[in-house]
Amino acid sequence: MTGVEPILSVEGLSLAVPRGRTAMLPILENVSFSVGQGEILGIVGESGSGKSLTALTIMGLIDIPGARVTGSVRFRGRELVGLSQRAFRPLRGREIAMIFQDPMTAFTPVYTIGWQIDEQIRAHSRVSRAEARARTVRLLGDMGVPDPERAAGRYPHQLSGGLRQRAMIAMALSCNPSLLIADEPTTALDVTVQAQILELLRSLRRDYGSSVLLITHDMGVVAQTCDSTLVLYAGNLAERGPTEALFARPGHPYTAALLDSIPPLHGVRPSRLPSIGGAPPSPASRPPGCPFAPRCVHDHPACHDSRPPVVREGRQDVACVLPGEGRSLPLRLREAV
Numbered sequence: 001m002t003g004v005e006p007i008l009s010v011e012g013l014s015l016a017v018p019r020g021r022t023a024m025l026p027i028l029e030n031v032s033f034s035v036g037q038g039e040i041l042g043i044v045g046e047s048g049s050g051k052s053l054t055a056l057t058i059m060g061l062i063d064i065p066g067a068r069v070t071g072s073v074r075f076r077g078r079e080l081v082g083l084s085q086r087a088f089r090p091l092r093g094r095e096i097a098m099i100f101q102d103p104m105t106a107f108t109p110v111y112t113i114g115w116q117i118d119e120q121i122r123a124h125s126r127v128s129r130a131e132a133r134a135r136t137v138r139l140l141g142d143m144g145v146p147d148p149e150r151a152a153g154r155y156p157h158q159l160s161g162g163l164r165q166r167a168m169i170a171m172a173l174s175c176n177p178s179l180l181i182a183d184e185p186t187t188a189l190d191v192t193v194q195a196q197i198l199e200l201l202r203s204l205r206r207d208y209g210s211s212v213l214l215i216t217h218d219m220g221v222v223a224q225t226c227d228s229t230l231v232l233y234a235g236n237l238a239e240r241g242p243t244e245a246l247f248a249r250p251g252h253p254y255t256a257a258l259l260d261s262i263p264p265l266h267g268v269r270p271s272r273l274p275s276i277g278g279a280p281p282s283p284a285s286r287p288p289g290c291p292f293a294p295r296c297v298h299d300h301p302a303c304h305d306s307r308p309p310v311v312r313e314g315r316q317d318v319a320c321v322l323p324g325e326g327r328s329l330p331l332r333l334r335e336a337v
């Protein structure tokens with residue numbers, strides 16, 4: 001973390017959605033992390049681990065009838081959990097902006113890119129049309145869009161996927177947000193364009209001082225881009241810490257399995273984790289103990305009682321009964337230490 005005070009501080013965040021008439025299904029359970037000023041935090045985990053819903057909960061965009069959010073999300077010292085939609089609206093776009101995998105969800109097809117970014121700028125600041133356009137063109141140029149003036153006059157479908165993604169980042173940055181949430185922003189792009197967009201995200205910290213929350217299922221993307229990493233498994237924190245430390249000595253067996261799944265350079269990306277079989281449990285079938293225990297090579301009876309406590313292991317926080325080095329010791333000896 002580079003700043004003193006975190007921009008975003010998430011404490012014990014839980015999300016439950018109704019199932020049937022009376023039951024509530026846990027989606028996120030007691031998730032805590034923070035993002036510092038100018039920091040890029042990666043949220044990583046397999047499909048269904050709760051990455052996107054974490055972002056949507058932070059943005060106050062959970063649109064599930066009867067959903068219950070508990071815990072705390074403090075953004076620049078202000079509590080967001082429980083905030084009304086009316087109070088949220090001026091925050092979104094201006095202070096927290098979000099970009100998605102598919103830029104077509106951010107742009108409407110019937111207006112030019114430039115017109116849509118101009119409108120976003122004008123919705124949040126009192127500037128003339130000409131001033132807004134000048135800012136749009138400058139932003140598109142900053143995002144590496146060649147001939148930005150001409151690009152501003154184009155419709156979304158007239159740009160390549162990579163240029164659309166740059167234009168969406170330009171739109172997200174148009175109001176100078178302090179936090180940018182990027183949900184799988186490079187998944188649909190080819191490898192070269194992906195590397196360029198990741199480089200662009202890294203440059204935002206330098207040029208705009210932005211903090212970034214980057215959601216991905218790809219540990220390679222995390223390694224290239226993120227200062228720190230939060231590993232989610234079945235809606236629970238598995239591990240969090242500085243990326244370098246977490247990659248050098250993963251404290252949680254799930255992190256280790258994710259790292260094993262990174263293909264060699266230019267290799268074929270496997271669709272499943274090769275080092276562990278099976279799939280994460282659905283929210284309706286999570287076991288009472290460690291949700292990863294059924295797939296874990298270090299599975300121990302102590303893993304099945306209740307959710308493991310989050311303990312410090314090296315520079316990371318790890319939700320495991322036998323974290324990191326502890327796995328190499330017999331459990332009884334470890335308990336006595």
Ligand SMILES: Nc1ncnc2c1ncn2[C@@H]1O[C@H](COP(=O)(O)OP(=O)(O)OP(=O)(O)O)[C@@H](O)[C@H]1O
Pocket residue numbers: 017027045046047048049050051052053054064217282283
């Ligand atoms: N509207 C909804 N109602 C009920 N459950 C939902 C809803 N949306 C998502 N879920 C469930 O919540 C869990 C977390 O979903 P989420 O989309 O956050 O996962 P993710 O890690 O972002 O996955 P992916 O990488 O596939 O996008 C999943 O088990 C999913 O089935």
